[in-house]
Amino acid sequence: GQQVMQIPQYQHVQEGEDFTTYCNSSTTLSNIQWYKQRPGGHPVFLIQLVKSGEVKKQKRLTFQFGEAKKNSSLHITATQTTDVGTYFCARIPTWRGGSEKLVFGKGTKLTVNP
Amino acid sequence: KAGVTQTPRYLIKTRGQQVTLSCSPISGHRSVSWYQQTPGQGLQFLFEYFSETQRNKGNFPGRFSGRQFSNSRSEMNVSTLELGDSALYLCASSRMGQGFFGSYEQYFGPGTRLTVT
Numbered sequence: 224g225q226q227v228m229q230i231p232q233y234q235h236v237q238e239g240e241d242f243t244t245y246c247n248s249s250t251t252l253s254n255i256q257w258y259k260q261r262p263g264g265h266p267v268f269l270i271q272l273v274k275s276g277e278v279k280k281q282k283r284l285t286f287q288f289g290e291a292k293k294n295s296s297l298h299i300t301a302t303q304t305t306d307v308g309t310y311f312c313a314r315i316p317t318w319r320g321g322s323e324k325l326v327f328g329k330g331t332k333l334t335v336n337p
Numbered sequence: 338k339a340g341v342t343q344t345p346r347y348l349i350k351t352r353g354q355q356v357t358l359s360c361s362p363i364s365g366h367r368s369v370s371w372y373q374q375t376p377g378q379g380l381q382f383l384f385e386y387f388s389e390t391q392r393n394k395g396n397f398p399g400r401f402s403g404r405q406f407s408n409s410r411s412e413m414n415v416s417t418l419e420l421g422d423s424a425l426y427l428c429a430s431s432r433m434g435q436g437f438f439g440s441y442e443q444y445f446g447p448g449t450r451l452t453v454t
Contacts, residue, residue, distance in 0.1 A: 256442075265447050267445070271441070325395075
C-alpha cells in the first residue's frame, strides 16, 4: 500500500557509536521528511529531501534520499546521549488530487548508553 | 515567535462521552493538521485544515471531526469515546498546506494526552 516501512524499530548503541535508520517504500516518494521526538516530547522537524540521490548534512546527521526515491536513511556519527529519541520518516503529498497520502513511519527508537 | 499551543494538555474522559481539543498554530500558518499517536499504531494522520477547509483526511471513523476558524485556530472533536481513543493527540501547523510543492515543514504542539476510562 502506501506505507513507509522504517527499520530497525529499536536501536541501542554505546555513546560514540554510529547509528542508522532506514525508511523504505514500495512506491516512489515525491519527498521524505525526518522528525525527531525526544522521550515525553513532540516531533520536531529535522529535514526534507526532494531530489533523487539527495544528501544533506546537519552536523553529525547525514540524510540520504535514494536514487529511485523509494528509500531514505538517517545516519548519526558518534552518537551522544542528546541523540536519544525516536526518529520518524514521513511522506508528505505534494500534489493535490493525487493518490499519495500523508504517512509517517513507525519510527526507530534510539537509546544511547553513556 | 510563539510555538504551537494545545489545550488542554491532559484529559480524562469516560467511555461514551465526547471531547473537544484545541490547537493554536504559529502566527501566519494557515495549515493545521491533527495526528493521533499511540504506542501500537504510531503517528497516524487524522485530517488537515487549510483556510477553514478540510483539505485531507486520514482513515478514521466519522466520530472524529474538526474545524478551523478564520484566525487559523483549530478544534478537534471526538464523539462517543471508546477505550481505544486513549492516545496523545498532536496538532501541527505549517505555512503551506499539503499539496503545495515545496517545503512543508510542520511544527508540532506539545499534544493533548487523552485517557478514556
